[in-house]
Amino acid sequence: MRARYRESTLFLYALGASLLAFVANSVKSLILPSLINGILGFASGSKKIPQKLLAALLVLNAWGAFINGLYFHNVGDEIVSIQAVTIRSGAVESFLILTLRFFLIVGSTLLMLGLVNVRDLIRSLERDLRVPSGIAFSIAYAFRLFPLLSKDLSEIRIARKERGFTSVVLSPKHLRSILLPMLNISYERAVWGGISAELRGLRLRKVSGRKPLGLGDVIILSALALQWVISLYS
Amino acid sequence: MRSAGYKVGEAVLRETGFDGGEGELILVGGASGSGKTTLLLTISGILSSLMGGWVDGSVFIGGEDLLRGDSPASRLVGLVLQDPEKQVLMPTPLDEVLFTLENLGFDESEALTRATELLRSFGLFDKRLDHVETLSGGEKRRLSLASAISHKPYLVMLDEPTASMDPWGIREVRRFVTDLIKEGKTVLIVEHKIKYFLDMADKLVLLSSGRKVSEYSRNELASRDLLKKLRGAGLDVEPVHEMPESPGCKERRIGEVILTVEGLECWHERKKPLLKDVSFELRRGEVLALVGPNGSGKTTLLKTIAGFHKGYSGEIVFRGGVRKAFYVSQTPDYMFLENSVEGELRLAASKTGRSFEVVAGKVPFYEERKHYPPYRLSLGQRRWLTLVIAWAHKPDIILMDEPTAGLDLSLLNSLFEHVRGLSEGGVSFIISTHDPRVLLGLADRSLIIEGGRVKELEPCKAALMLESIAGVY
Numbered sequence: 088m089r090a091r092y093r094e095s096t097l098f099l100y101a102l103g104a105s106l107l108a109f110v111a112n113s114v115k116s117l118i119l120p121s122l123i124n125g126i127l128g129f130a131s132g133s134k135k136i137p138q139k140l141l142a143a144l145l146v147l148n149a150w151g152a153f154i155n156g157l158y159f160h161n162v163g164d165e166i167v168s169i170q171a172v173t174i175r176s177g178a179v180e181s182f183l184i185l186t187l188r189f190f191l192i193v194g195s196t197l198l199m200l201g202l203v204n205v206r207d208l209i210r211s212l213e214r215d216l217r218v219p220s221g222i223a224f225s226i227a228y229a230f231r232l233f234p235l236l237s238k239d240l241s242e243i244r245i246a247r248k249e250r251g252f253t254s255v256v257l258s259p260k261h262l263r264s265i266l267l268p269m270l271n272i273s274y275e276r277a278v279w280g281g282i283s284a285e286l287r288g289l290r291l292r293k294v295s296g297r298k299p300l301g302l303g304d305v306i307i308l309s310a311l312a313l314q315w316v317i318s319l320y321s
Numbered sequence: 322m323r324s325a326g327y328k329v330g331e332a333v334l335r336e337t338g339f340d341g342g343e344g345e346l347i348l349v350g351g352a353s354g355s356g357k358t359t360l361l362l363t364i365s366g367i368l369s370s371l372m373g374g375w376v377d378g379s380v381f382i383g384g385e386d387l388l389r390g391d392s393p394a395s396r397l398v399g400l401v402l403q404d405p406e407k408q409v410l411m412p413t414p415l416d417e418v419l420f421t422l423e424n425l426g427f428d429e430s431e432a433l434t435r436a437t438e439l440l441r442s443f444g445l446f447d448k449r450l451d452h453v454e455t456l457s458g459g460e461k462r463r464l465s466l467a468s469a470i471s472h473k474p475y476l477v478m479l480d481e482p483t484a485s486m487d488p489w490g491i492r493e494v495r496r497f498v499t500d501l502i503k504e505g506k507t508v509l510i511v512e513h514k515i516k517y518f519l520d521m522a523d524k525l526v527l528l529s530s531g532r533k534v535s536e537y538s539r540n541e542l543a544s545r546d547l548l549k550k551l552r553g554a555g556l557d558v559e560p561v562h563e564m565p566e567s568p569g570c571k572e573r574r575i576g577e578v579i580l581t582v583e584g585l586e587c588w589h590e591r592k593k594p595l596l597k598d599v600s601f602e603l604r605r606g607e608v609l610a611l612v613g614p615n616g617s618g619k620t621t622l623l624k625t626i627a628g629f630h631k632g633y634s635g636e637i638v639f640r641g642g643v644r645k646a647f648y649v650s651q652t653p654d655y656m657f658l659e660n661s662v663e664g665e666l667r668l669a670a671s672k673t674g675r676s677f678e679v680v681a682g683k684v685p686f687y688e689e690r691k692h693y694p695p696y697r698l699s700l701g702q703r704r705w706l707t708l709v710i711a712w713a714h715k716p717d718i719i720l721m722d723e724p725t726a727g728l729d730l731s732l733l734n735s736l737f738e739h740v741r742g743l744s745e746g747g748v749s750f751i752i753s754t755h756d757p758r759v760l761l762g763l764a765d766r767s768l769i770i771e772g773g774r775v776k777e778l779e780p781c782k783a784a785l786m787l788e789s790i791a792g793v794y
Contacts, residue, residue, distance in 0.1 A: 135412075135452070204412075204413075204416070205411060205412050205416065206411060206416040206419060206420065206423075210423075224410075227411075228410055230412065231409075231410060231411060231412050231453075234452065234454040235406070235454070238454075239655070242650055242652065242655040243655055245624070245627075245629050245648060245650070245655070246650065246655045246656045246658070247658065248629075249627075249647055249648060249656075249711075249714070250656070250658060250668070250669070250672060250710070250714070251672035251673070251714075252658075264658040267657075267658060267659070267660065268654060268655060268657055268658060271654065271657070271694070271696045272652075272654050272655070272696075275654070275696065276406075276407055279402065279404070279407035279408070280407065280410055281371065282362070282367055282371065282372075282402070283402060283407065283408045283409075283410055284410060285367055285370065285371045285395070286365055286367060286394075286395055286398075286400050287395060287410075287420060287421040287424055287468070288395035288396065288421060288424035288425045288472075289424055290370075290395075291395065291396075291424055291425060291426065292423065292424040293426060294423075
């Protein structure tokens with residue numbers, strides 16, 4: 088028998104897991120929820136989100152976390168020294184915390200994406216959680232954009248290479264040359280997306296009735312609560 | 322429409338009024354910036370309801386003013402945006418069509434039945450649950466058409482439907498419009514390539530600087546003299562076979578061979594090659610057009626020559642000291658890495674060792690627009706800027722992907738002039754296109770991609786072939 092659940096419960100799960108990522112502030116408290124959500128999320132969500140985009144996000148995050156650790160938390164015992172750069176325990180710990188947080192947030196989001204249909208998610212958010220249709224639509228539309236972001240990234244990489252930038256992102260200026268076109272293109276797309284939604288009656292949307300809580304909802308929310316308890320008491 | 326605009330006190334549309342009956346096609350023509358898209362946003366109520374604009378006027382459908390009262394335009398109007406990528410909002414075709422129906426309060430089972438029937442009639446039933454990103458450009462266009470009429474609107478509006486469409490797609494849109502007219506819908510198309518719809522139009526409304534300057538009936542549109550006058554006003558009215566001979570069809574002096582492609586096979590999946598046994602040469606200063614339907618492999622071929630697509634076998638040999646080719650994407654915005662036109666040109670100058678003044682001198686709108694973000698330039702200006710950036714990098718070969726999509730006649734002529742100037746200076750071009758205007762006005766030679774193989778065809782004949790496929794010749 089299949090356990091029935093509301094799509095919005097999975098949204099709450101992803102939201103709760105993401106909040107946990109910000110509340111937990113040690114490697115010990117993050118490791119278990121991050122591994123569970125990271126493994127399950129990447130396994131189920133990678134069918135819906137392009138793997139290249141996930142890989143790019145992973146690399147960008149790891150690089151950012153490493154630079155952040157090196158600049159702001161490079162204190163404590165010396166771990167390794169490479170030429171003029173000495174990496175200390177504080178930098179490694181900071182790198183691990185940021186990476187685990189990334190795994191927890193992205194993993195739980197991917198888990199949700201892997202299990203729900205976007206249109207059902209909008210309906211469930213409106214019907215079960217009374218989220219205004221504009222906000223529910225914005226959340227759902229973000230998921231439609233993932234494959235487009237992947238395509239944008241690939242085209243921007245080509246343009247950067249043509250214009251004399253290296254493929255490897257080495258400095259904030261290099262990072263800016265990726266993010267700026269990406270944000271500008273996404274902004275324009277979002278404006279036209281809004282126009283398209285308005286033209287198709289988003290403003291008139293009314294969803295009635297509520298789906299009763301099922302066994303699936305109880306299991307999902309219990310799993311979230313359990314992760315919070317383990318994390319806070321470890 | 323007495324006046325309408327985006328900001329208080331700044332009218333974009335003035336004194337523009339017309340009417341249309343059931344089963345009529347109203348064609349609205351005008352150059353870029355004439356207010357065509359603003360007109361559609363005004364009629365659909367978007368300008369005032371979503372974009373913070375204002376309207377002094379009325380839009381009546383069956384006695385009901387869409388801009389006032391309780392009946393929002395979305396129930397009565399269907400709009401097909403220029404770019405399906407921007408119109409499609411949901412991840413699957415079924416969700417996309419259901420989205421409109423659910424918003425408008427259709428019963429769940431009725432919505433599902435209607436969406437399924439519609440997707441079947443648009444040839445998308447088998448792909449109804451696939452992600453929209455797996456659809457081809459033509460399929461996305463069909464999906465945008467289907468979702469615009471799913472709620473059976475009285476008025477269907479299309480914003481430059483031929484802008485980035487191949488002739489096969491244009492033929493499909495013409496068929497779509499014909500069916501709507503037969504069903505008794507009122508259809509409004511804004512377009513600067515009006516030649517594709519002139520034979521079906523009941524009325525042509527001409528806009529210039531946001532104002533209606535003239536209106537012509539079906540009978541008047543049959544006059545050759547009028548068409549000549551419209552062409553003089555910058556509208557694309559004449560099919561290729563009626564156009565005067567242009568420089569592109571004449572012999573030009575070209576130099577030595579600088580690129581040889583031999584036995585090229587390209588693929589995204591190794592077992593399904595997209596292009597097979599492609600062989601051709603390119604000479605210095607030559608403009609070579611690459612013609613084929615959307616998804617035929619034109620972009621892949623350009624990216625392979627530029628070195629960005631690795632799935633290939635065969636030989637690509639640059640000769641005569643040429644080291645590589647510069648690829649310019651169909652979407653100019655990908656090329657912009659700075660926040661102002663000046664920043665873009667300074668970056669190009671610094672990366673290439675050219676003098677900034679020389680680079681800026683190639684941009685006619687530089688002084689007027691130097692502090693503008695490149696994304697806020699007109700499409701024609703953005704394309705111009707990408708070409709200047711490409712030129713700054715001193716390439717011997719520039720590969721341009723659909724450079725004329727969305728350009729009106731005046732911007733097109735400016736672009737042609739720019740390309741001709743560069744080719745006379747020794748730069749060679751390979752231009753992927755399905756625009757007959759490129760073949761007729763610019764190309765020295767053309768290659769047609771058919772079933773994954775290329776064959777050479779004289780540009781004028783290729784242009785006629787495209788017009789014939791689109792159904793206007």
